[in-house]
Amino acid sequence: DQQVKQNSPSLSVQEGRISILNCDYTNSMFDYFLWYKKYPAEGPTFLISISSIKDKNEDGRFTVFLNKSAKHLSLHIVPSQPGDSAVYFCAASLASGGSYIPTFGRGTSLIVHP
Amino acid sequence: DVKVTQSSRYLVKRTGEKVFLECVQDMDHENMFWYRQDPGLGLRLIYFSYDVKMKEKGDIPEGYSVSREKKERFSLILESASTNQTSMYLCASSALSLGYTFGSGTRLTVV
Numbered sequence A: 001d002q003q004v005k006q007n008s009p010s011l012s013v014q015e016g017r018i019s020i021l022n023c024d025y026t027n028s029m030f031d032y033f034l035w036y037k038k039y040p041a042e043g044p045t046f047l048i049s050i051s052s053i054k055d056k057n058e059d060g061r062f063t064v065f066l067n068k069s070a071k072h073l074s075l076h077i078v079p080s081q082p083g084d085s086a087v088y089f090c091a092a093s094l095a096s097g098g099s100y101i102p103t104f105g106r107g108t109s110l111i112v113h114p
Numbered sequence B: 001d002v003k004v005t006q007s008s009r010y011l012v013k014r015t016g017e018k019v020f021l022e023c024v025q026d027m028d029h030e031n032m033f034w035y036r037q038d039p040g041l042g043l044r045l046i047y048f049s050y051d052v053k054m055k056e057k058g059d060i061p062e063g064y065s066v067s068r069e070k071k072e073r074f075s076l077i078l079e080s081a082s083t084n085q086t087s088m089y090l091c092a093s094s095a096l097s098l099g100y101t102f103g104s105g106t107r108l109t110v111v
Helices: none
Strands: A010-014 A019-025 A032-038 A045-051 A056-059 A062-067 A072-077 A086-093 A108-113 B004-006 B010-013 B019-021 B023-025 B031-038 B042-049 B064-070 B073-078 B087-094 B106-110
Touching: A010 A019, A019 A032, A019 A086, A019 A108, A032 A062, A045 A056, A045 A062, A045 A072, A072 A086, B004 B087, B010 B019, B019 B106, B023 B031, B023 B087, B031 B064, B031 B073, B042 B064, B042 B073, B073 B087
Parallel strands: A010 A108, B010 B106
Antiparallel strands: A019 A072, A032 A045, A032 A086, A056 A062, A062 A072, A086 A108, B004 B023, B019 B073, B023 B073, B031 B042, B031 B087, B064 B073, B087 B106
16 A cells, blocks of 8 residues: 555646645654655656655745645645656655655656646 | 766666666765666665665565675666566665665666
């Protein structure tokens, strides 16, 4: 059973608008969450993270929101640009456990149209 | 700039061949990982290692083995390649702090 779920396999957005990518998790012990971005034929690159002690983390055009009670996090990209077109993976881990192995979602493919 | 280097970007191998995928990191990281990525299935962990000569099975270890003789190098071995092992293979490393650094990936095709 998937512990980290990205229920939307794909998302299409117009350039300049907001992209919202969603992620749900089932393990309430997860305390650290990350988003990775992956272009075709390249490895994933770290985008942004959030600890469970926070509910929001912002880095430029990228903001991650965490709702612990709902076990839900989302990545907002504002404004979206064509170069943001990629697969985005959500990941969750037990940072406090010491043996850090993130569990990944299956990814959401974002397409930003000019 | 820190790096995880995978020796091949593209490989084509025949069914039954023994295949070696090499990964080297220059960050002195303790932890190294091998994933495969398939459409609709995301990133699935094959094996990982916390230290030299140490290995642990991930979620899908069947048909694979690994070797970590030196801290900077983590090899994935397909003992007898099969067509269902055609995939994108990704190596990653991390320190005890959080966050992975991934390599560029190896696209393996088994024919």
